[in-house]
Amino acid sequence: MRKQTLSGILGVLAALMIGGLVLALQGFNPFSTYGALLQYSLFSASGLSAMLSRAVPLVLTGLSASIAFGSGLNNLGQPGQLVIGALSATLVGLFVPLPPLVLIPMCIAASMAGGLLWSGLAAVLRRAFAMDEFIVTLMLNFIADYFTLWAITYPLFDPTALSPMTRPVSTHAWLSEVAGINASVLYMVAATVLCWLLMSKGVSGYEWRMMGQNRLFARIGGCRVDAHYVRVMLVTGALAGLAGGLMVMGGPHRFVKGLGANYAWDGVMIAVVANNSIPGTFFYGLLFSMLQQGAIGMELVTAVPSEFIDVLQAIIVLVVVAGRVSLNLVFDHIATRKKLRESLQ
């Protein structure tokens, strides 16, 4: 655990240095660029609030991917599950006239049910026809994308809007701000804590992790791997769906075209850098949302295009992941030498 934290910090620093080098080569000043990045995310009240809201879908889809990968499942369907979840929440928010106390939980439940349904479809195809979830969830992403685009272009289209979007959901489904921070952030933190408890304290979490490390071992040890498989699919789908629902309820209050587009692969990316650890996912989710939020301000004050952050994120992923393997070799080497010296004395 400590090794992971250390290699993660070193990796991020190295990636930032490489990013700075890229900036310097392009003729930009890396220090003022990174300064602006921090200024508009961490060190201003509005930036911090926006950054935390932005972290909601990142962390939740990251948790979804972390739990799936950690349990040995290739659920790459977070983007699809997210938009279906968002659509479900929007539907409830549009057509159910109830007071906030009932409507908000209903919207949240609907978003989770939507995501769960979409990942459940992949689970059913796997269980019934042995279709690999890797390809199925990928293809379902595109199908969900086009389906939601159709839904907001024709049946749910807001006639007053210029681009495809739904009408705003009932104000009763809006998540309020608590001390300048959107309530969706609280749900995100709660979900993270629950996931952490589930994965590191619960029995099923233990069994899931065993499944991820060695499916055969888990089965022989008495885990019902097939039942667990379906459960992990459903849980991870619900998490991604929740991300979509919270985005609608906390942000634009309607389903806008391209809602999930910017977050499409970020969940998978965060799970990959965090090596499927739940606290790691949370912190990398915050880091990436900081970069993405700061990018907007960075573009305002420096000439660096905000797309630079996409490059920086990919560099972080590559360097941290590769660094973890190489650093582990170094750590093992040091540990072995230490042991050797002790045994010689």
Add this chain to the structure above:
Amino acid sequence: MNVFYGLYSAMLVGATPILLAAIGGAFTYYAGIFNIAMEGMMLVGAFCAVLGSFFLHSWMLGIVSAIAGALVMAGIFVLFAVRLHTDEFLTGIALNLFAVGLTTFLLRDIFHVKGAFTDPGIVAVPSITLPLLGKIPVLGRLVSGYNAIIYVALLVTIASAFVVFRTSFGLRLRAAGYNAACLNSSGVQTPGIRVWSLVLCAVCCGLAGAYLSLGSVRLFAENMSAGRGWISLAAVILVSGNPWGISIISLLFGFFDGLTVFLQGSAIPTQFTAMIPYVATLVSLYFYSVQKRKTS
């Protein structure tokens, strides 16, 4: 009859990038690499093709720079997955993300546009009219007058089948995937073979990218590979890498892709017709899985 020709050429247009990328993926599949970076290689290829064609005023150099761009991606893959032993799947995902980020960044940085770049200065890859065959009434229209890269794709398919099944390199390639330890003990370095398979994959994906941006259209749009790399990966897995199988599957997807374009004017919303290739992938995966279950 015109509808038939239209659908036929739309099928070829849709099939070519998938075919090329899938042939590239087949090389790495045989070498035992779980390579999902075709999408990223294709995207970088498409961008570099426009870059080369626009600044060097030649489609030939556009294709060369597309291949060079894809090779750089393959180089990163080699550095991380083969040299540093990073997980291949993770490297692939990171590379795909890198490709999207890099191309959008450079699109903004070099061409100062967002979304898409198109310019009369981009030289497209020309179509080729075959000298004698082109004059035959029906056959001529079926085989002649298509984009040069489509013919290259055909040659690449035949060449890849020959290389994989008829040459000693192909034997080593398959051995690297089948039993790497055995290949090592026979005195051939498996990592070396894997690097070559990635190089071949990059060349194919570069061509696929060049076709996307200089062949069927003459522009570069953000994320214009639009999941074609993933479909080609599905194609490779479905037929276990066999180039002939890949060409059949690619034509099938090309057909459905062409159908999408054709149904655009009809009453069916475009969002549903656009789903067709992805649904087709799921359906073919269904048949593959059922078949596999029966045989095992």
